[in-house]
Amino acid sequence: MSAITDLNDLRLFSEVVEHGSYTAAARSLGVQTSKLSRRIRALEEELGVRLLNRTSRSQSLTETGRQFHQHCLALVAEAKAAKDIVDRTRSTPQGTVRIACPVALLESGLSGIIARYVENYPDVQVLLDATNRRVDVVEEGLDFAIRVRLPPLENTDLAVRQLGQSIxxxxxxxxxxxxxxxxxxxxxxxxxxxxxxxxxxxxxxxxxxxxxxxxxxxxxxxxxxxxxxxxxxxxxxxxxxxxxxxxxxxxxxxxxxxxxxxLPGLATAPALVHAIFPTRRGMVPAVRHLLDALVAGCEELNW
Missing domain, CATH: 3.40.190.290 (D-Maltodextrin-Binding Protein; domain 2)
Known part of the structure; x- marks a missing residue:
């Protein structure tokens, strides 16, 4: 038997069994009955066994179909649990955030901002690399890195968010x-x-x-x-x-x-304190909220 190429068919099969008919399942799923029937037949052909006994008035599970249905329910439950984890991660700050920051910036107040953030969000773990070297955000799997550079900033595929200025x-x-x-x-x-x-x-x-x-x-x-x-x-x-x-x-x-x-009338030209990260798309709340906290904290520090 070849591997099942579309696990969604297992969910469709479970819906048909749970609702007792193709018509009821199709109505619940918002699909055409004929399309649903074709998907289940294709699944049976792929498996090489009959899962449902069909008559003009009723349907029932074969013995193989009954055992197969139990495993389908387990897979559907696992898929739902996996989606729930992602949904929770997208809605509330939790999980691990990996960042890098120069030592002097941490000494200047950023370490306090990060500490308060960790205290406020107990389900978040921050892995902080305190380093003065130029890190590679993508290669090192970081969520973001904080840098200080004189404008204009170099052209890069990375997203940038300004935190403040430094003189x-x-x-x-x-x-x-x-x-x-x-x-x-x-x-x-x-x-x-x-x-x-x-x-x-x-x-x-x-x-x-x-x-x-x-x-x-x-x-x-x-x-x-x-x-x-x-x-x-x-x-x-x-x-x-x-x-x-x-x-x-x-x-x-x-x-x-x-x-x-x-010589209080003299200072260097302002440099930009900024965070760089791979993309804004799909940014989880733990990362987004930490960036927001850093922006607000730098404003309080009058950077």
Missing amino acids: HILVASPRLVARLAEPGSIESVKGWPTLCMASSSERFVWNLVDAEGGVRSLVHQPRLATDDLVSLRVAAISGVGVALLPRELVEADIQAGRLQRL
Whole structure:
């Protein structure tokens, strides 16, 4: 016997048995009686056995049909259970969400937003990859990844949702500022020890924009260069040097007096904090609600 190619025929057969006639089953299913009858005959031909005894006035199951019907009921029940799982997943947040996010953004407030989301939705599990590397959302099976990029964003087949904006500002510890005297221009920072993001060319340049849109640049040789913004923040607080860091990462330190902003009229051009994901189509509530929470949370953080 060949494999059954259309499992929907098993459901149709079960409907005929449950309703007691082709006419009643066809009326319930909203199909023509003749079409339903042809499907059941085709099923019998495919199986090579008779499932129903038919007369002009009645129908009854053969012994094989009776046993086959029991298995059909089990398959229909399993199919319904599978659909119920999908329907629940589509209606309420549940299941596993896999995401990736740079460490500095988590330190800047996103970790708190994600924690609140997990607390609010106990049926959701979030698998978070805290990483500074450029992840491949599709290849790594992620629901979305969070990135920070200067506009315009690169052309991609991935969907994008903006969460907020990020600017970098100059900061230093109050002790260092007291020792070296607060600078009045970017040129006067040349004599300061600096901390900077690593550069493959080993040429270190800060490009800052003033209120009129003019660019002010500073070429410098940092005492510490790393691709970890959190390490730069710690070094800045310790008084090692002046650093150009994301405002959202150091805002609490400025408020607490651990860091002081230098040259408040200068900052980097705004970069876009955004989530990238394979598609908006078929996005389950757990992912959609987490993205909504991140957008709302970033707005509260004034990003």
